[in-house]
Amino acid sequence: MANNIKNNVGPKRLVVGAHYGLRDWLAQRVTAVVMAVYTIILLVTFLTGNNFSYEGWAGMFAMQWFKLATFVALMALFYHAWVGVRDIWMDYVKPMAIRLTLQVATLLWLIACAGWAVQILWRV
Numbered sequence: 688m689a690n691n692i693k694n695n696v697g698p699k700r701l702v703v704g705a706h707y708g709l710r711d712w713l714a715q716r717v718t719a720v721v722m723a724v725y726t727i728i729l730l731v732t733f734l735t736g737n738n739f740s741y742e743g744w745a746g747m748f749a750m751q752w753f754k755l756a757t758f759v760a761l762m763a764l765f766y767h768a769w770v771g772v773r774d775i776w777m778d779y780v781k782p783m784a785i786r787l788t789l790q791v792a793t794l795l796w797l798i799a800c801a802g803w804a805v806q807i808l809w810r811v
Contacts, residue, residue, distance in 0.1 A: 711770050718767035725760035754808050761804045765797045 732753070736743055747753055772793050780786040 711774065714770050715767060718763040718770075721763035722760055722767070725756055725763075728756055748808065758804065758808055762801065765801050769794065769797055 732747055736747065738746065748757065773790055776786050776789045776793070780789060
């Protein structure tokens with residue numbers, strides 16, 4: 688009778704979704720590097736400037752390359768946040784309906800933040 692029990696341990700076990708962990712780990716690292724590089728660009732640009740006023744700050748963000756770099760950094764931030772918060776919901780919220788609701792709310796919030804960031808960046 689013991690031979691008839693299906694064994695899910697060992698070389699014949701069914702592994703599902705193992706690649707998701709590597710992809711999320713890599714996404715967290717890549718987005719963190721993008722944000723770190725942007726922080727360095729922001730600091731160098733700000734500290735080498737000589738106009739520490741609103742006009743100087745707005746002038747920094749008026750340059751198209753700086754807007755694009757800021758947009759890329761913000762998209763990295765939003766994706767970084769999505770992966771992290773989604774993993775929190777998956778790990779700690781067990782009821783599927785509540786987890787799905789929280790994930791959808793998080794996703795909608797991050798999309799709204801991305802839209803707001805675009806509006807702010809290209810208004811300057």
